[in-house]
Amino acid sequence: MAGLYLHIPFCTRKCHYCNFYSLASAKYKPELVQALLKEIELQKNYFQNEKLESIYFGGGTPSLLNEQELNLIFEKINNTFSIDKQAEITFEANPNDLNKEYLRLLQKTPINRLSIGVQSFHDNELIYLNRLHNAEEAKSAIKRAQDFGFFALNLDLIYGIPIASSKSWQNNLEAFKALQIDHLSAYNLTREENTAYDILIKKGKYAAPNDVQGEAHFKQLLAFAKENNLEQYEISNFAFNQKYAVHNTNYWRRKKYLGIGPSAHSFNLLSRSWNIAQLKPYIEAINQNQLPNESERLSKADEWNETLMTGLRTKWGVDIDYLKQNFDADWVETFQHQTQKYIENGQLLLNKSVYQLSEKGLFFADGIASEFFRVNTTKSNE
Ligand code: SF4
Incomplete structure (x- = not known):
């Protein structure tokens, strides 16, 4: 849904x-x-x-x-x-x-x-x-x-x-x-x-x-x-x-959504798009039956980064089995290696197969997640 x-x-x-x-x-x-x-x-x-x-x-x-x-x-x-x-x-x-x-x-x-x-x-x-x-x-x-x-x-x-x-x-x-x-x-x-x-x-x-x-x-x-x-x-x-x-x-949880109105964002599982953040150009374009948006198709690296960023912010965390099923094995291996430092300093927890931020790590969630990011090699605007 x-x-x-x-x-x-x-x-x-x-x-x-x-x-x-x-x-x-x-x-x-x-x-x-x-x-x-x-x-x-x-x-x-x-x-x-x-x-x-x-x-x-x-x-x-x-x-x-x-x-x-x-x-x-x-x-x-x-x-x-x-x-x-x-x-x-x-x-x-x-x-x-x-x-x-x-x-x-x-x-x-x-x-x-x-x-x-x-x-x-x-x-x-x-x-x-x-x-x-x-x-x-x-x-x-x-x-x-x-x-x-x-x-x-x-x-x-x-x-x-x-x-x-x-x-x-x-x-x-x-x-x-x-x-x-x-x-x-x-x-x-x-x-x-x-x-x-x-x-x-x-x-x-x-x-x-x-x-x-x-x-x-x-x-x-x-x-x-x-x-x-x-x-x-x-x-x-x-x-x-x-x-x-x-x-x-x-x-x-990265489900599909549609944003209506100036500056609203949408996600159709493959790409993200965003409407122009200006009222008059927004209204003018719509009146001419045009969608005033730009969009970007997500690369595998984007998908990885979003999964890490959003997952670590929630109680559901990031499941290593999900990563293994959906991403390159060497990305997952590097991630597991990188997490060691955070597990040792108490900012990250590993419960069975799920990585979650501890109370100590939560305030630094964005910074920690970005340590695991992959750099985009393929990017395309639609
Ligand atoms: S100006 Fe105030 S009320 Fe309006 S969107 Fe921003 S925070 Fe909300």
């Missing part, structure tokens, strides 16, 4: 740290919605009757879509693709959009999971990040969503904020627990080029994130998870009672 992603590239205002493609003006929302409908039509054969087991509205801010726009999008998806009855349908929402009227509207759609961008339950941290809501609004929005029957919820939190302390981070984790939510995504604050955060650091107004604080908060997060039986199933994702996010898990 496969997944569908829709990118809604508008936000009421930009958060300082954000490098997702989104504009702080929804002026062209009607044109964008029409283009999304048309892109779905242009991509109607993408799944070749394979059923959708997840649909994900991300952005940007999907909760800026109104009733009519949501209805049009669902009608198009329903008429174009085949959707599994149990499909997870996730909708990203900002707390300040989740008023009673909007929740009533969402209730009438097939959306069955909300991902709420809280980031922190401390007003000073929310101001620092340039978020629109305050802590009280976040808590009441979550409770309201639960009152409306949205029990499948994810909460986004950010750690490693330079003005945060270990106490304020612990308070955020305790607030998450008190709200009885079954899924948490927790991300380390990073400095992305050309974001407002990056510019503020360059001007000396903000401190740069530091690894020591980030690692300390991460360890605190892991200890909290352990104490509360909150399972870490991906480096930044945690769930109670195996309530894993279907859509995101399928990314990590």
